[in-house]
Amino acid sequence: GTLQNDDFRNLEELGTGNGGSVIKVEHLSTGVIMAKKIVLIDAKPAVRKQILRELHIMYDCDSVYIVSSYGAYLTEPNICICMEFMDKGSFDGVYKRNGPIDIRVVGKVAFCVLEGLRYLYDVHRIIHRDIKPSNILLNSAGEIKLCDFGVSGELINSIANTFVGTSIYMSPERIQGGDYSVKSDIWSLGITLIELAHGRFPFNDSDSDDEDDMMEDSLRPPTITPDSPFSRRRSRGVSLHGSLMTMSIIELMHQIVKEPAPRLMAIGPDGRRRFPVEAEELVDACLDKEPEKRSMPGGLAQFKWIEMSKNDPIDLKAWAATT
Ligand code: ADP
Ligand code: MG
Numbered sequence: 001g002t003l004q005n006d007d008f009r010n011l012e013e014l015g016t017g018n019g020g021s022v023i024k025v026e027h028l029s030t031g032v033i034m035a036k037k038i039v040l041i042d043a044k045p046a047v048r049k050q051i052l053r054e055l056h057i058m059y060d061c062d063s064v065y066i067v068s069s070y071g072a073y074l075t076e077p078n079i080c081i082c083m084e085f086m087d088k089g090s091f092d093g094v095y096k097r098n099g100p101i102d103i104r105v106v107g108k109v110a111f112c113v114l115e116g117l118r119y120l121y122d123v124h125r126i127i128h129r130d131i132k133p134s135n136i137l138l139n140s141a142g143e144i145k146l147c148d149f150g151v152s153g154e155l156i157n158s159i160a161n162t163f164v165g166t167s168i169y170m171s172p173e174r175i176q177g178g179d180y181s182v183k184s185d186i187w188s189l190g191i192t193l194i195e196l197a198h199g200r201f202p203f204n205d206s207d208s209d210d211e212d213d214m215m216e217d218s219l220r221p222p223t224i225t226p227d228s229p230f231s232r233r234r235s236r237g238v239s240l241h242g243s244l245m246t247m248s249i250i251e252l253m254h255q256i257v258k259e260p261a262p263r264l265m266a267i268g269p270d271g272r273r274r275f276p277v278e279a280e281e282l283v284d285a286c287l288d289k290e291p292e293k294r295s296m297p298g299g300l301a302q303f304k305w306i307e308m309s310k311n312d313p314i315d316l317k318a319w320a321a322t323t
Contacts, residue, residue: 003027003071003082008036014089017134019159020078024085027070034070037081037148043158048074054152055081057124065116067137067147079155083147086137091196094138094323100199103275105319107309109136109196110282112144113189114306117297120149121182129156129180131188132169133195138323142316168201168249172257173291183291186300190286194264197275202262203252261287278305 008025011033015022020039027034041048058069058081070082088094091109095101101109113136120126128135129150137145150156171187174180194202264283266275282305288294300306 003073003080005075005080008034015134025082027082032070033085034082035085037083039079039081039155039159040077041079041155041158042077043154047154047158048079051079051152051155051158054154055079057126057151061120061124063116063119063123064143065112065119065145066149067145084145086139086143086145086147088138088140088320088323090134091136091138091192092133095133095196095199098323101196102319103197103279104309104312104314105316106193106197107279107305107312108314108316109144110189110193111306111309112136113146113192114297114301116146117182117185117189118301120146121297126151127180127182128185130167130169131185131192132167133192136192138320140317140320142318142320144316168203168252170253170256171291172289175253175257178291181291182296183294186286186294186297187291190283191262193279193283193286194262197264197279203255261289263287276305276308278303278308282306 007027007029009028011024011026013021014024014035020037022035022037025034025036026032041051043051052072052074055069055072059071061069067086068084070084072079072081074080091101113131117128117131120128126149128146130148131146135146135148137147139145167188169188169191171184174184191202261284264275264280266273266277266280268274282300282303285295285300285303
C-alpha cells in the first residue's frame with residue numbers, strides 16, 4: 001500500500017541539503033529502518049501528482065550500485081521519499097571525519113559510481129545530475145551506492161529553492177548553459193574523486209599560500225564546500241542563508257570555465273608518488289574540459305584503473321568498520 005507519515009517513527013536527523021532534510025525513521029509495521037527525505041515543493045496539485053508518477057521510476061531501479069526506494073508520498077507542502085538507509089552515511093562525512101581516503105577505496109568508489117551511472121543511463125535513460133560526495137553512500141557491509149538521481153524533471157522544477165541545480169561540481173559546459181548530458185556527470189565524478197583522495201575540495205582561492213604543504217592542507221576542512229561555498233579564510237561578508245549566490249561562487253564558476261581542470265596530485269610534496277599513474281589517467285579523462293572529448297561511463301569502465309579497482313581484493317567491509 002501507499003506510505004504515509006503515521007507509518008513512521010522519527011529516529012534522528014541525518015542531514016540537510018539544498019532541497020530539504022533527511023531523517024532516519026523506523027517503518028512501524030515492519031520494523032525496517034529507512035532514510036526519509038523531505039523535500040519542500042512549490043507546485044500545484046496536478047504537478048505534485050505528476051512528480052509522484054515520475055518518482056515511480058525509482059522503484060524499478062534494481063542495482064547494487066543504486067540506493068533502493070521504498071516509496072514516496074505527499075504531505076502538503078512536502079514530498080517524502082523513503083529509501084534504503086545507509087548506516088555509514090555519505091563519503092563527504094567519511095573524509096571530513098577521517099581525512100583523505102585510501103586511493104584503493106577511492107578506486108572502488110570510481111568503479112561503483114561508473115557502474116551506477118551506466119545502469120541508470122543504459123537501462124533507464126536517466127542522467128544522475130548531482131554526482132558529489134554527499135550523494136555517494138556507504139554501509140557497514142562495505143557497499144557503495146548512488147542516491148539522489150534526477151528521476152523527476154517536475155520535482156527538479158518544483159523544489160522551493162532557487163539554487164537547486166547550482167552546484168560546485170558543475171561541468172564547464174553546464175556553467176555556460178549547455179545541455180545536461182551524461183558527460184556532465186563524468187566531470188562531477190572527476191572532481192569528487194580528487195576531493196576524496198586529497199581530503200579537500202580541489203578548487204581554491206587563487207591567493208592560497210599553502211600549496212607547498214599538502215599534508216597539513218589535506219587535513220584541513222575544504223575551503224569551499226556545498227554547505228558553505230565561501231572561503232573560510234576570506235569570507236566576503238555575505239550570509240550563507242541570506243544569499244547563496246555570492247562573489248565567491250561566481251569566482252569559482254569563472255575558475256572552472258577559464259582555468260585548466262584540477263588534477264590528482266599524484267606526486268606528493270616530498271617528490272614521491274602517492275597515487276598510481278592509472279588513477280591519474282582516469283581522473284584526467286573525467287576532467288577533459290571539452291565534453292566532446294570526455295568519455296562516456298562505458299568508455300571509462302575500460303580504463304586500467306577501473307579494471308584494477310574492480311579486481312582489487314581490498315576488504316571494504318573491514319574498511320567501513322574503521323570509518
Ligand atoms: P546533500 O546531498 O546535498 O548533502 P541531502 O538532503 O540529499 O543533501 O542529504 C543530506 C544528508 O543526509 C547527506 O549528506 C547524507 O549524509 C545523508 N543521507 C542522505 N540519504 C541517506 C541515506 N539513504 N542513508 C543514510 N544517510 C543519508
Ligand atoms: Mg543528497
